[in-house]
Amino acid sequence: QTVVTQEPSFSVSPGGTVTLTCGLSSGSVSTSHYPSWYQQIPGQAPRTLIYNTNIRSSGVPDRFSGSILGNKAALTITWAQADDECDYYCALYLVGDIWVFGGGTKLTVL
Amino acid sequence: QVQLQQSGPGLVKPSQTLSLTCAISGDSVSSNSGAWNWIRQSPSRGLECLGRTYYRSKWYNAYALSVKSRVSFIPDTSKNQFSLQLNSVTPEDTAIYYCVREVSGGNRKWGQGTLVTVSS
Numbered sequence: 001q002t003v004v005t006q007e008p009s010f011s012v013s014p015g016g017t018v019t020l021t022c023g024l025s026s027g028s029v030s031t032s033h034y035p036s037w038y039q040q041i042p043g044q045a046p047r048t049l050i051y052n053t054n055i056r057s058s059g060v061p062d063r064f065s066g067s068i069l070g071n072k073a074a075l076t077i078t079w080a081q082a083d084d085e086c087d088y089y090c091a092l093y094l095v096g097d098i099w100v101f102g103g104g105t106k107l108t109v110l
Numbered sequence: 111q112v113q114l115q116q117s118g119p120g121l122v123k124p125s126q127t128l129s130l131t132c133a134i135s136g137d138s139v140s141s142n143s144g145a146w147n148w149i150r151q152s153p154s155r156g157l158e159c160l161g162r163t164y165y166r167s168k169w170y171n172a173y174a175l176s177v178k179s180r181v182s183f184i185p186d187t188s189k190n191q192f193s194l195q196l197n198s199v200t201p202e203d204t205a206i207y208y209c210v211r212e213v214s215g216g217n218r219k220w221g222q223g224t225l226v227t228v229s230s
Binding site: 001034035036038045046047048051052053055057089091093096097098099100101102103104 | 147149156157158159161162170172173174175208212214215216217218219220221222223
């Protein structure tokens with residue numbers, strides 16, 4: 001079974017830039033996987049940041065951007081702020097008409 | 111604006127059926143551009159998409175392999191809602207369950223979530 005991979009944790013300095021990645025245990029991520037990114041504050045439902053590789057959801061600041069970097073999808077956060085500290089999940093559309101989520105990245109801003 | 115209101119029991123006994131309903135406002139369950147997911151989240155399994163149902167001249171269902179033999183998504187056009195039924199539950203099915211509207215390649219609107227505990 002295909003596994004979607006993410007860094008378990010990452011840290012960034014306030015005002016800094018961080019790139020989180022989303023890969024496949026077998027193969028490369030492409031736009032045909034429609035990579036999407038979600039932000040989850042503890043105790044809340046996730047919210048969509050990026051969908052279809054690089055489209056920002058309504059109300060998401062342009063500090064958040066999505067792309068394909070090499071064989072992975074990527075979420076880049078620029079000018080990191082304290083309230084960016086939370087969990088980030090990616091999801092990929094796979095064979096069988098099903099979406100699979102990565103294990104999530106816990107981002108620390110310090 | 112789309113709103114999703116979940117309802118259903120928070121406690122289910124092992125071997126019984128977990129049933130949740132998601133009432134939709136601001137969109138139609140039979141929309142030709144949307145899909146409807148049930149996604150669950152637990153510390154052991156993380157976020158897991160159980161599947162999706164959608165209407166494109168007819169109804170389509172796709173289910174995750176992990177639950178395929180036990181799960182059904184049931185759209186109800188008369189009430190504009192869709193339901194989850196998960197049979198033969200075990201404690202491993204304890205999780206927060208979200209109903210989710212999906213459009214345009216992963217743009218998701220999430221319901222409020224329902225914590226379902228499987229315990230006798």
